[in-house]
Amino acid sequence: MSKKRMVNATINGREQTLLCDNRMSLLDALRDAAGLTGTKEGCLTGDCGACSVVMNGKLVDSCLVMAAEAEGAAITTVEGLAIGSDLHALQQAFLAEAALQCGVCTPGFLVASKALLDRNPDPTEHEIRYWLAGNLCRCTGYQKILEAVQSAAAQLRDNPR
Amino acid sequence: MSEITSESLGGIGQSVKRKEDLRFILGKGSYVEDFYLPGMVYGCVVRSPFAHAKINGIDSSEALKVPGVMAVITAKELEGANLSWMPTLAGDTQAVLADKKVHFQSQEVAFVIGETQYAAADGAEAVEVDYEELPVVVDPFKALDPGAPLLRDDKEGQKDNHIFNWQAGDKEATEKAFQNAEVTVSQSTHYQRCHPAPMETCGCVADVNPGTGRTTIYITSQAPHAHRTVLALVSPLKEHTTRLVSPDLGGGFGNKVPVYPGYILATVASLTLGLPVKWIETRSENIQSTGFARDYHTTMELAATKDGKITALRVKTLADHGAFNAQANPMKWPAGLFSICTGSYDIPNAHVEVDAVYTNKAPGGVAYRCSFRVTEASYAIERAVDLLAGELKMDPVQLRKKNFIQPDQFPYTSVTGWEYDSGDYEKAMQVALDLVGYEDLRKEQAEKRAKGELMGIGISSFTEIAGAGPRKDFDILGLSMNDGAEIRVHPTGTVTARFGVKSQGQGHETTFAQILAEELGLPEADILVEEGDTDTAPYGLGTYGSRSTPVAGGAAVLAARKVREKGMKIAAHLLEVSEADIEWKNYQFQVKGAPAKAKTMAEVAFAAYTNAPPGEEVGLEATYYYDPPNFTFPFGTYICVLDIDNKTGEFKIRRFVAVDDCGTIINPMILEGQIHGGLTEGLAIATMQEIRFDDQGNCLNGSFMDYLLPTAVEVPNWDLDRTVTPSPHHPIGAKGVGESSNVGSPAAIVNAFVDALSHLGVTNIEMPVTPWKIWQLLHEKGVA
Numbered sequence: 001m002s003k004k005r006m007v008n009a010t011i012n013g014r015e016q017t018l019l020c021d022n023r024m025s026l027l028d029a030l031r032d033a034a035g036l037t038g039t040k041e042g043c044l045t046g047d048c049g050a051c052s053v054v055m056n057g058k059l060v061d062s063c064l065v066m067a068a069e070a071e072g073a074a075i076t077t078v079e080g081l082a083i084g085s086d087l088h089a090l091q092q093a094f095l096a097e098a099a100l101q102c103g104v105c106t107p108g109f110l111v112a113s114k115a116l117l118d119r120n121p122d123p124t125e126h127e128i129r130y131w132l133a134g135n136l137c138r139c140t141g142y143q144k145i146l147e148a149v150q151s152a153a154a155q156l157r158d159n160p161r
Numbered sequence: 162m163s164e165i166t167s168e169s170l171g172g173i174g175q176s177v178k179r180k181e182d183l184r185f186i187l188g189k190g191s192y193v194e195d196f197y198l199p200g201m202v203y204g205c206v207v208r209s210p211f212a213h214a215k216i217n218g219i220d221s222s223e224a225l226k227v228p229g230v231m232a233v234i235t236a237k238e239l240e241g242a243n244l245s246w247m248p249t250l251a252g253d254t255q256a257v258l259a260d261k262k263v264h265f266q267s268q269e270v271a272f273v274i275g276e277t278q279y280a281a282a283d284g285a286e287a288v289e290v291d292y293e294e295l296p297v298v299v300d301p302f303k304a305l306d307p308g309a310p311l312l313r314d315d316k317e318g319q320k321d322n323h324i325f326n327w328q329a330g331d332k333e334a335t336e337k338a339f340q341n342a343e344v345t346v347s348q349s350t351h352y353q354r355c356h357p358a359p360m361e362t363c364g365c366v367a368d369v370n371p372g373t374g375r376t377t378i379y380i381t382s383q384a385p386h387a388h389r390t391v392l393a394l395v396s397p398l399k400e401h402t403t404r405l406v407s408p409d410l411g412g413g414f415g416n417k418v419p420v421y422p423g424y425i426l427a428t429v430a431s432l433t434l435g436l437p438v439k440w441i442e443t444r445s446e447n448i449q450s451t452g453f454a455r456d457y458h459t460t461m462e463l464a465a466t467k468d469g470k471i472t473a474l475r476v477k478t479l480a481d482h483g484a485f486n487a488q489a490n491p492m493k494w495p496a497g498l499f500s501i502c503t504g505s506y507d508i509p510n511a512h513v514e515v516d517a518v519y520t521n522k523a524p525g526g527v528a529y530r531c532s533f534r535v536t537e538a539s540y541a542i543e544r545a546v547d548l549l550a551g552e553l554k555m556d557p558v559q560l561r562k563k564n565f566i567q568p569d570q571f572p573y574t575s576v577t578g579w580e581y582d583s584g585d586y587e588k589a590m591q592v593a594l595d596l597v598g599y600e601d602l603r604k605e606q607a608e609k610r611a612k613g614e615l616m617g618i619g620i621s622s623f624t625e626i627a628g629a630g631p632r633k634d635f636d637i638l639g640l641s642m643n644d645g646a647e648i649r650v651h652p653t654g655t656v657t658a659r660f661g662v663k664s665q666g667q668g669h670e671t672t673f674a675q676i677l678a679e680e681l682g683l684p685e686a687d688i689l690v691e692e693g694d695t696d697t698a699p700y701g702l703g704t705y706g707s708r709s710t711p712v713a714g715g716a717a718v719l720a721a722r723k724v725r726e727k728g729m730k731i732a733a734h735l736l737e738v739s740e741a742d743i744e745w746k747n748y749q750f751q752v753k754g755a756p757a758k759a760k761t762m763a764e765v766a767f768a769a770y771t772n773a774p775p776g777e778e779v780g781l782e783a784t785y786y787y788d789p790p791n792f793t794f795p796f797g798t799y800i801c802v803l804d805i806d807n808k809t810g811e812f813k814i815r816r817f818v819a820v821d822d823c824g825t826i827i828n829p830m831i832l833e834g835q836i837h838g839g840l841t842e843g844l845a846i847a848t849m850q851e852i853r854f855d856d857q858g859n860c861l862n863g864s865f866m867d868y869l870l871p872t873a874v875e876v877p878n879w880d881l882d883r884t885v886t887p888s889p890h891h892p893i894g895a896k897g898v899g900e901s902s903n904v905g906s907p908a909a910i911v912n913a914f915v916d917a918l919s920h921l922g923v924t925n926i927e928m929p930v931t932p933w934k935i936w937q938l939l940h941e942k943g944v945a
Binding site (some may be wrong): 021023024028031032035036037038039040041042043044045047048049077078079082086087091094095096099100101102103104105106107110128129130132133134135136137138139140141143144145146 | 178179182183185186187188189190192194195196197259277278279358359360361409410411412414441443444445666667668791830831833834835837838839840841842864865866870872873874876878
């Protein structure tokens with residue numbers, strides 16, 4: 001059996017063919033093969049959420065998904081949130097509220113928060129806290145992240161993008 | 162021309178948006194892991210499964226057969242280069258790769274290089290090490306038993322497992338005060354072993370280029386200059402041809418201060434293969450092998466009069482330093498700043514004693530979001546004061562007020578020798594009491610107690626010591642703890658400023674630009690701050706111990722004032738007046754008494770390159786290395802209010818009020834974020850984090866599954882307020898803030914737990930305080 005395989009996936013709207021080691025995680029495929037280094041590794045055990053991406057509409061920890069499983073999938077990473085220089089409402093809110101410090105967890109929080117707001121445009125603080133419980137942040141204490149998600153949600157309700 | 166103001170410049174005190182954030186929210190940060198160099202290969206460390214074992218042999222032959230494996234490095238290969246051992250920051254030695262025996266579980270034994278990270282990992286699996294298990298020392302109290310196995314038999318003259326005994330204060334006077342005391346209290350406690358666990362683990366990409374003769378190491382370093390100097394001292398690498406680049410760092414909290422074997426191994430591998438080598442720790446490697454924090458077994462005692470005047474403090478600590486004494490502390494201060502443990506109180510007698518021992522655990526003792534053991538000190542005194550309040554049946558607020566150092570006592574010299582710069586402790590406390598509604602809470606607590614409900618109010622009025630440090634006393638491996646700033650004002654009036662410190666998320670690119678904007682009269686948007694590249698940054702010892710603002714911030718101000726001094730000459734030339742007639746006012750160079758005749762810094766900058774005064778050097782640049790005259794002493798009062806379920810022991814923090822005083826505030830928005838983060842880590846320490854071992858030295862929780870970090874679910878909303886008492890000796894009165902909240906909060910939280918259960922006779926609960934521990938106590942007392 002070949003040790004490598006081609007994986008065809010639509011990443012941030014662009015069809016790509018990635019040459020992946022059979023054992024490669026989706027996280028490594030995105031970073032090493034597709035050059036999308038915005039997605040971060042925090043633990044490799046699915047406990048921290050730094051590697052969060054959306055795959056076929058579902059929020060997943062890309063460190064726990066095999067690259068081969070992404071065959072034919074549509075994947076959104078942090079690099080897919082802004083359209084050109086037009087930032088997503090969440091990105092704008094994270095900037096405005098200073099909802100980040102070191103920035104390693106930030107891509108995961110942005111992707112996870114987008115997945116939440118796509119499902120639930122008006123989440124309560126409680127719902128945001130529980131939805132984001134799979135994403136660890138060591139710097140912010142979450143308060144400004146929660147404020148940013150609430151502010152982006154309000155922005156998107158007024159002006160959906 | 163419109164008036165220049167601090168607001169228009171984005172100067173000191175403005176909530177300027179963070180310059181670093183745009184790249185992070187776009188996924189375009191540039192962390193060590195994001196460096197992919199042409200031809201790069203990967204390293205993986207083979208680690209010991211045993212805590213103490215003899216190595217009879219290492220067989221790499223099977224590993225070398227694994228497809229894609231390029232080389233295996235063991236201690237034998239390192240010996241040739243004299244690199245099998247390296248110095249630690251505390252002046253001890255640490256094995257880069259274990260040669261004769263392993264001293265802790267997860268210790269580095271071999272390094273496998275593969276074409277991919279997968280090949281390297283497979284190769285590491287295939288390395289066969291013949292271990293012969295040895296008796297293990299896990300309990301630090303047993304480390305000094307006669308007959309305890311000698312762990313460091315590699316050290317000549319080492320007869321036992323004792324590392325040092327260090328004392329401060331007056332032992333005799335303290336003992337006398339205890340003998341004569343009306344009341345004494347004593348409590349033994351363990352500030353448990355924690356790990357800073359930043360979201361980004363440690364790692365590097367080492368690129369020894371045989372063509373250029375240059376070595377470039379992209380490295381997760383909080384102190385790249387210091388690390389380069391250490392490398393140059395112990396290896397054949399030369400400082401001028403070695404470039405350390407600490408790019409965006411994903412948090413540090415002290416974890417990225419030490420030099421780790423992986424950095425050396427990747428560099429040796431790159432030298433051997435002539436290829437760039439990437440080594441990135443896994444999370445488990447991070448938690449199990451790199452710098453832990455705390456692990457102080459402390460007995461704290463207070464002596465007092467019956468009416469609550471503290472007369473003496475006695476603190477005795479047994480410090481578990483693990484297998485190598487690798488703590489990050491200044492050479493003359495083996496227990497760091499621990500003798501600041503008299504805290505916010507005017508205590509006439511004190512004696513502090515620390516003994517450190519070797520055990521079969523990972524080395525470390527890093528300053529985890531604190532200034533060299535000040536967290537342990539703050540916890541000891543703030544818990545002890547509550548203990549005394551309980552003994553005296555006095556309100557902990559009243560007891561603190563009675564013993565606070567008073568505003569008119571500053572500068573105040575403590576009995577352990579620290580000169581506190583400024584403070585107004587009661588004022589900060591009063592703000593906190595008013596904000597939380599203290600009197601009402603005590604009434605509510607009494608009502609709840611009558612109904613059998615459990616509610617606790619915990620207070621901590623901490624004093625921190627930050628900004629290491631004055632060079633007369635403070636160094637790391639002999640290097641003075643001073644820091645440089647270099648400013649280049651370009652002809653068009655924009656600025657590149659470089660620093661020897663290194664942000665790990667604190668926002669230096671923004672706050673240092675704000676300081677310079679204020680001093681130079683140029684907008685912060687026109688000031689680019691760069692850090693972390695030893696090729697370009699001025700020398701400095703890096704960022705930890707809340708030293709960036711106190712030390713590098715001072716350097717920034719004084720470098721900017723040098724620029725202004727030169728600017729005076731140029732402005733005088735342009736305005737055709739004598740230099741004595743020019744003053745720096747309203748953020749520009751003005752003619753005294755004729756403010757309409759003025760030149761902006763940008764105009765002066767252009768002239769510096771196009772129309773410099775005759776005889777004056779062209780250009781507008783300055784460098785300053787700042788040696789702080791003293792430490793800074795941030796302080797504050799934190800109040801934690803929590804409710805406990807009297808059947809299950811589960812708890813909820815209802816309210817947490819944090820009033821900080823860090824002197825002059827540079828950016829209130831960034832300040833809030835720093836405090837939120839520190840409080841959250843304090844909550845983590847108080848209720849979750851502890852690295853645990855079994856009796857064979859196996860680490861029991863080396864992943865985020867079981868070494869718990871708080872999530873958005875557990876963390877309350879923090880209520881912040883502040884007072885501002887500037888530091889009299891700092892050029893802008895700033896004291897530093899990144900760590901105060903981690904220093905002050907664990908005691909507030911534990912005091913709240915103990916307060917909730919005090920009527921049941923509970924006087925102490927060891928951290929981390931978990932629902933299980935509380936339930937056990939409730940069960941013992943017949944409540945649950």
